[in-house]
Amino acid sequence: MPRTYRPRPSIWWWVRKRSYLLFVLRELSSVFVAWFVALTLALVWSVERGAEQYERLLDVLSNPFAVALNVVALAFLLLHTITWFNLTPKAMPIRLFGARVPPVAIVAAQWAAFAAVSAFVIWLVVG
Structure with a gap:
């Protein structure tokens, strides 16, 4: 049985077309949704443990890296929300x-x- 030639796609195939890029970014946004859920649970847990634990967590979250991570997470969460709302009529008429x-x-x-x-x-x- 002859084998057909299949060229290997570039690792950046999803950058070439806007719809592919949006699809991949939306899928990637799920990681940041999970981060937001984990952060919210950590905040609830620290409040339950008392003021000292809550202050410690706020100190960790005031780190510039944590702030930058949360700004990027916010951008991805907004992308996730916008694309989710726009896809709903197609998924659920x-x-x-x-x-x-x-x-x-x-x-x-x-x-x-x-x-x-x-x-x-x-x-x-x-x-």
């Missing part, structure tokens, strides 16, 4: 009274809920 809800309405409803929850959390923290 909604029908209302037999008619399909327009994708823009689904995305707008998600952003409205996101804004409401964010406002509530800000109110809890600041208020």
